[in-house]
Amino acid sequence: MGTFEGLVAFSVTPTRPxxxxxxxxxxxxxxxLIxxxxxxxxxxxxxxSIGSFSExxxxxxxxxxxxxxxxxxxxAIGTGAMTTAEAVRLSEHAEKVGADALLVVPITYWPLNEAELCAHYRAIASATQLPIFxxxxxxxxxxxMTPNIIVRLWQDGRVKYLKESARDLLRIPQVKEATEGRLRIFGGRDDSIVEALRLGADGWTSGAANIVPRACRRLFNFANDSQNEFAAHILQRRLAPLMSFLMDKGHVSVCHTALEILGRPIGTPRRPILPLAGEDRIHLEGILRSLEEEL
Known part of the structure; x- marks a missing residue:
């Protein structure tokens, strides 16, 4: 079973017409990507596009x-689902086909309280032997999922990794300290990954890697090398327009559109999500032209 570290690409899901x-x-x-x-x-x-596809x-x-x-x-296979029963089925299947970890995001129409979240994750953990992300x-x-909830899940023994995409980056050192450094934390926001790593994140789970994987690899390496702090700052500034655009316009729409512009088409997102058009597409084209050296 492989261990997660470093740069983990959150892949798009290509579609046909x-x-x-x-x-x-x-x-x-x-x-x-590899x-x-x-x-x-x-x-x-x-x-x-986890919510766009059937079981x-x-x-x-x-x-x-x-x-x-x-x-x-x-x-890592995303097995989050609207119901605990479906998430369990998907998790059991993921273990059967050879996944190294389960990626579990709470998907729900109804807000869940702490007891419900913990029961949901415990049911998934009980169904397989795989570590949970x-x-x-x-x-x-x-x-x-506040730091207190994350710590409770970690104490149950099966949550080994965390992708933290909350805006408050100070949660990273808070959770790190509360879990004695044993929970592997991955920065989940492409637009602030250097800061997340400096605050103690162990790795980077990236949607931007679909578009500029080599640049993301270099940025991660620079950010983890004290002798390359200036290089990390410069590269982050170069990538900032793309990272901000991804956050503003949505990773799914931007990634599908960007890969089509770059000549690596993966089809359009499944509706109701749409690819970018009009001024948004033109703006993205300009961002990508400015990053030609990084592609």
Missing amino acids: DESIDEDRLCAHIDT AAGVDGIAIFGSTG AERRRVAEVTTKHVGRRVPV AYNSPVLTGVD
Whole structure:
């Protein structure tokens, strides 16, 4: 079972014109990410449009991904779902097909309290032997897993990793201290990853890596080398317009549109999400032209 560290790419989910999943393009895209030097692959995170696909489709993508990666890097499979029962089924399947970890984000129409969140994660943990990558994304899910909740989940013994996408970066050292440095924390916001790493994050879970994987690899390396702090600052400034645009316009729409502009098309997002058009597309084209040396 592979251990997650460093730069983990949260892969997009390519589609065909009829909105079915394009497995060939998914495999080709994963190859591009691995060749660029990412340390791990995650499917069905937010950038992978987790809420856009059925349980059967998600099972199939898990099978295709784990087989194609073939242990070249660790693979985390997103198994978050509206109900605990579905999340358990997806998690059991992920273990069966060879995943290295479960990526679990709370997906719910109803706000969940602390007891409900903990019971949900415990049920998933009881169903498999895989480590869990807890994913806190309050802006997208409407559920904020506070440091106290994260620490409770870690104390249960199966949550080994955290993708922290809350705006408050000071949660990183807070959780780090409360878990005695044993919970591996990954910065989940592309626009502030250097700051997250300096505050104690162990790694970076990146949607931007779909577009500029080599630049993300370099930025991560610079940010973790005290002798390259200036280089990290310069590269972060170069990437800042793209990172901010991703946060403002949505990772799914931006990634699908950017890859089409760059000649690496992966199809359009599944509706109701749409690719960028008009002034937004023109603005993205300009950002990508300014990053030609980084592509």
